[in-house]
Amino acid sequence: DRRDRDRDRDRDRDRDRYRDREDRDRDRGYYERNGRGRHQDWERRRNNRMRGGQEDSDDDDERMKRRRRKEEPFRGKREDYVPKKKDQTEEEEKLSLASKADIAKESAPTGGLYIPPWRLALMRKNMTDKSSKEYQKMTWEALRKSINGLINKVNVINIQNILPELIGENIVRGRGLLARSVMKAQTASPVFTHVYAALVAVINTKFPETGELILCRVIDQFRKSFRRNDKINLLASTRFLAHLLNQQVAAEVLGLQVLELLLTNPTDDSVEVACTFMKEYGAMLSEVAPQGFRFVFDRFRGILHEGEIDKRVQYMIEGLFAARKQNFSEHESVIPELDLVEEEDQITHPVGLDGKFDVRDDLNYFHMDEDFVENEAKYAAIRKELLGEEGGDDSGSEGDSEDYDSDDESEEEEEKKEAQAVEDRTGKDAVDLRLKIYLTIMSSLDFEECAHKLMLIKLSPGQEQEVVTMIFECCSQERTYIRFYGLLAQRLCDVNRVYQELFDEAFQEQYATIHRLETNKLRNVAKLFGHLFHTDSLPWTAMSYIRLTETDTTASSRIFIKILFQEIAEFLGLRKLNEKLTDEFMEPHFVGLFPKDNPKNTRFAINFWTSIGLGGLTDGLREHRRLAPKLIMQRELSSSSSDTSSSDSDSDSSDSDSSDSDSDSSDSDSSDSDSSSDSDSSDSDSD
Template identity: 40%
Template sequence: MTSIRQVLDSKKYVPPAKLKALLEESDVSYASEEYQRLHWEKLKKQINGEINKVNTENIKEVVLELFKLNLIRGKGWLVRCLMKSQILSQAYTTVYAALICVLNSKIPELGELLVTRLILQFRKAYKNDDRDTSKASVIFLSQLVNYQVCHDIVALQLLFLLLEHPTDTTVEIACALLQNCGKFLSENSSVALNAVFERLGTILTEDLVSKRIQLLILEAFKQRKNDYDGAPVIVEELDLVEDEDKVTHTLNLDDKLKAHEILNTFQFDQDYEKHEQAYDELRKQILGYEEDSSYDESDEESEDDEADNVAKEQIRDLTESALTNFQKTVYLTMMSSINHEEAVHKLLKLQPIDPGRKEQMLVDMIVKCCAQEKTYSKYYALVGEKLISVNRNWTKAFDQVFVDNYTNCHQYELSLIRNIGSFWGHMFASDKMGWEILQIVQLTEESTNSASRIFLKFLFVKLQEELGLKNLRVRLSEEYIQPYIRGLFPNSGADRLRFSINYFTAIGLGALTEDMREILNNLPENEEESGVEDENERKRSASPDD
């Protein structure tokens, strides 16, 4: 027994096989404190491991693995892990909320303990003027409101508290709450939400906060006016529990609550076997099949063996489902980011499904996200502007995607072409995108179609908006650019000159054609006539024989 005590006191990692042999040699009984403490330490590690790896793609598997563990015994540690992880990774708040929603539907005390501790955490942080912890707590609670783990009365009480004596910090946190659960409140508590926005309007008109916070308030009003862009309260991938199965806890911000911190530590259980058997029965009801209640060292050993096998056999999953999941991750990452800088930081950390094409796949998805917006959003172009500056691989990726977009633009609808063209117009205007790639464009009737001409129209219109007509003309007249834009602005050939002049005049950029007009007027007469003859010959050859 001394050796077991030494293992417990040292708190060092012991391999599962060695620990199993040690238990057998020591002949430890289930009722002993040493046995229970060993299993408590293992339960903590398993819960912590599952929480650390959960994401949108594997959340269903993580839920099943967590239900295999004794969550009644480990509920305090589970809630502690969720709260710590959410503070460190607020972008995953929706995933953590979806996870607790599923667990709460079967074991309601888990959701109640989490809501209780979040309220207490907010109270303490608010009292100590801890902005970051207060904001993290409010964001987590707002997502729990969306998933109906927590009643919306808490969200409304938070809003009224934060706006009662407005400061930059409190109003910023209130706007974050509205951004996260404003849609839910507008559908379920519209009258109370109207009062909140009236208060925000008063704060705005009386100039009670800084300009930065006023912009956040205006953005909150804009989101409300747009019905939060028609987005669902819960994204489809994380909507795992039917409404009738959800358990909602009604707690008030000023209730007398206890955190039950003692649940985070080991407690000796006189009826250990009885309680383990009771959870085994509950597990069978939840999972619907027989599970090995021991889930002990032998399981952990097999997990280690599986890990070794995975390390030996590298599998590349390039199936359509893997690509779809990757695209969803990119989309959700961009949608959950506060600004373009945060989005770039997160995107660079994403694990690629094909390391050789990571940059190109990301750029392609960013352009697709931009294309799907109802109106062009500069947000995506700012993300692109940051990414293309990372290294040369990203520059090549942007060039390749531009070529693909221009070549295949005939496959897109008009609204998509508008956004895509505007995106690339911003990239060229920012000077982050090399103009050399424009050499692929040949602006002639034979080399273009209606879609590609529309694409170029929105590209140049965006260039003119970003730079101004005067600066755009200066840019296009620079010496180094000339060889790459000869396809767009030719300096010879009457037909090509006329077509380019007519095109840019038609899209409202006739000022860019002054040099071409001068060249056309000064062309030798025989060259102009040969150009006309070539044009007539081309038309005759294109027409069917009689």
């Protein structure tokens, strides 16, 4: 243990001694001047340790000198220190401190002092003059914090919720803050560049000056980074420009100018940046400027053939050509979730790379506004026009001036509007409801949270159908089936019987119109229904809608039945599924799945179930087909016997009729003879 402690102490001492190269060289010169090297010094320290002594005092002095030299740059200068006057009183000291605090408060930049929220609210409440500099500075600071918070929260899922909140802030006054916050967030998180570009595109439609300011600042950052060879910022700004071009905030000429600048004198870094730019912007460039698109790839091909760049960059060019071959399928220009601007609403700024523009850095800092109250009222009117009453009331809770009288008036107006029952027949309410349901589904982490949120939505009678429709729409739009939708539908069916009936009707409608769906959408819908059937959330009586014959099915419906029953069999197993389908109480509902009315239909059903790997379900059909000829013979025999019996009965009846007629004739003859005899006898008597 003692040896370990000594070894650790020596190691720490040596580490401190030879921390940097200058000290090592200085020590080496010192030892050489004194006629001993590092080996002799090590032997001396070892001998001292064995004797129980300490190192020489000259080493201690040298170590203290080195420590002083290291600490000297951080100590400050002695002459800056001003000793306190002895005759200064306490009052003078307080006055000087107060004046210094006021000077520091006036000269300090905004954002340098933290104020708790409760104190900030109290200060705002006590301020009556809303045009004063202190109040404006306070609202400016709140505006800066609010914009930064919203920009840091935005993503693909919640962008449609963030946009109204962001427009609710005074982004005309804080457009410099918005531009700086967006660019800072994009540089820190380049993977969210497409989200920030979509955000800028929407703001550009409402406030074109703000969109142009952000575009000019991004171009300015690109030019500065290119001149300074700052690769990190150059990649970030290039990626941002590519997505702004995809959103058509800038014209395609800007993209061609960027590529021309990067590929005129190609280097490893410039070609790498150009490849990154083309991967993000290539899909859009091929549509808007196909000739320029071909020219750019010809230039890439020439650089690759020259072979003057690094192997790594050559591989990047080859990867770019591979992406072009796949039509940039992995690099969409605008994904559907971020396609938020209509073509007729898009505003494209014709700003070039070599143009002259003012980036307005002064907008990043606070300035006293003489017409502050009027400008706030103007923006409140704009906000009310864009967002409506609710958006205007909800926004501006932080950052802008709060007029409590106007809030009370707006609340009274809302109450009056609610009192007036207005029926909207334009369909806007249905669209808003679908949007709300869609955002609820997309923003939920799991199916339980989603079901809980959907149950909290106030629905009018009959609007539950919109929930069912949106679940099918969202499920069918996914690339692959996600079990989230099946669990969500199962939970809704278990909670409310109305949803169970609606899903039953939806099964009938989807099966009737299944030929309209693409293969991927068809697969997702079939697996969703398969989940509902194998969990018994959907009654099996719905199977009565299916009739499996060659004439009653199409290619799409047969694919649907195949995926549906394969999904059910995967979870239940073939034996349990067969038990359900052969249940004597439910068997009448499965007649269409196993037709026995016609040998042709029976043979078709057997072949279908066997081809999809569920031949074990056809045992009853096979037995029926085997016994069908005997049954047919029996029916024919029974029909023939019935025919013969009927013919015999007919002949018997005819014979009896003839005998009756004969007897009648004989009776008539006898009666005639009797009458004649009677007449003869009477004649004889008369004689």
